[in-house]
Amino acid sequence: MNKKLHRMCMRLGASVLLGAMVFTSGCQQAGGRDVRLDPKNPVSIEIWHYYNGPQKNAFDEMISEFNDTVGLKEGIIVEAFSQGNVSELTEKVIDAANKKVGAGDIPDVFAAYADTALQVDKLGLVASLDDYLTDGELAEYIPEYIEEGRFDAQGSLKIFPIAKSTEVMMVNKTDWDKFSAATGADIEKIKTMEGLAGTAKQYYEWTDSLTPEPDDGKAFFGRDALANYFIIGCRQLGVEIFSVENGKVTFNLDKEVIRKLWDHYYVPFVHGYFAANGRFRSDDAKTGDIIALVGSTSGSAYFPDKVMVNDNEGYDIEPLVFEPPVFEGGELYAVQQGAGMVVTKTDERREYAATVFLKWFTDSERNIEFSVGSGYMPVKVAANDRDMVQKVLQGSGEAVAEGLQKSLDVALDMTKTHTLYTSKAFGGGTEARAVLEYSMADLAKADSEQVAQMVASGQSRQEAADGFCTDEHFEEWYQSFSGALEEAIQ
Secondary structure: OOHHHHHHHHHHHHHHHHHHHHOOOOEEEEOOEEEEOOOOOOEEEEEEEOOOOHHHHHHHHHHHHHHHOHHHHHOEEEEEEEOOOHHHHHHHHHHHHOOOOOOOOOOOEEEEOHHHHHHHHOOOOEOOOHHHOOHHHHHOEOHHHHHHOOOOOOOOOOOEOOOEEOEEEEEEHHHHHHHHHHHOOOHHHHHEHHHHHHHHHHHHHHHHHOOOOOOOOOOOEEEOOHHHHHHHHHHHOOOOOEEEEOOEEEEOOOHHHHHHHHHOOHHHHHOOOEOOOOOOHHHHHHHOOOOEEEEEHHHHHHOOOEEEOOOOOEEEOOEEEEOOOEOOOOOOEEEOEOOEEEEEOOOHHHHHHHHHHHHHHOOHHHHHHHHHOOOOEOOEOOOOOHHHHHHHHHHHOOOOOHHHHHHHHHHHHHHHHOEEEOOOOOOOHHHHHHHHHHHHHHHHHHHHHHHHHHHHOOOOHHHHHHOOOOHHHHHHHHHHHHHHHHHHOO
């Protein structure tokens, strides 16, 4: 019997015993509320999610386990259906909530970020979960994850956390070592935004010097999720860009802070020190277009173990992982992301049944198995322990990519050293976040392409890029950026 099968059998026995001990009565005290289920007349719960591939397979296995153990004893049957990616799932949920012609009925449970949950909640369709969880049970979860789900005026728990991720800095150590040996570059400097920008300039100049042609240096760094850069960068600098109270947002666009964000992304980008060529920055690392990136822990498994020079040539690389860079003197904030589960408002029996499954699913060891294989962090305080995670991973008998393992180690430490932050939900939040994601990034890419054309015509890259990095150009973009945010919430 292999390790995985042995572990499943051991858990099955333990779960059956638990079911016999706890659920024989068919009645459970739920946060001060008595809810009675009948195993002979089970409640069927439908879940919509966006899991695909290995994550979907793992989720399906766990649902089968639940149905055969706790669900069987108490009278709960769970069925789960993938609705594609996050965007597709969101569209289907919103259509169902609004009873759009051709849309299916809204499910009992669906995966969602806070902005989607808020839209459905405004229709009166989201259940409050506080009555189904005791204070002791709530205290087992990381507080920031619980607070993210309390977005309404009453502070009711509307999103159940199941798995979270954050961002890390990943470096191609193999090519960094060559650069450092040649120039004396200090790896510690890239741990601040100011040092990162300076090091990226140094890397461009060094790679430029390796060829006889001028202005053909290589970019050092790239960043996924520009919205996170805005939200977390502002928090590090003492500003909450989206200040939300009772679902109403105020935009805090401190011009000095926004200029600092511009100077440490737009400016190095148009000078060629930063880049964004592929769909994700891990794609750029694989082609050698960059050697460092900030990305989600859930994407760290895609950090390459080889740089492909062309279709036939490549060389092995080793990953190095750090906390994301922080502005000098800034506070230690890190992004908190990852959809939770929303329970649709129906009746006590169905809401309770959904919560029983979600509590079972987020049991520490079970949640670790589901989460960390995909770069997510478990949601309970006890489960965010490096030794416990290592024990579960070793017991799984499955190989974990080196970059993913190192990312999880860093991320688990960050839950103890950093303030995990996500902006609260508000009307138009999805649209406002899109402004953060694309406004500066699209301009930087378009202007960078113009710089490349000017260089091809004989102008130096420094001179061409400097022509875009002016106070006037920043002011023009800032006004457009401010207006787009206001328009997003109209």
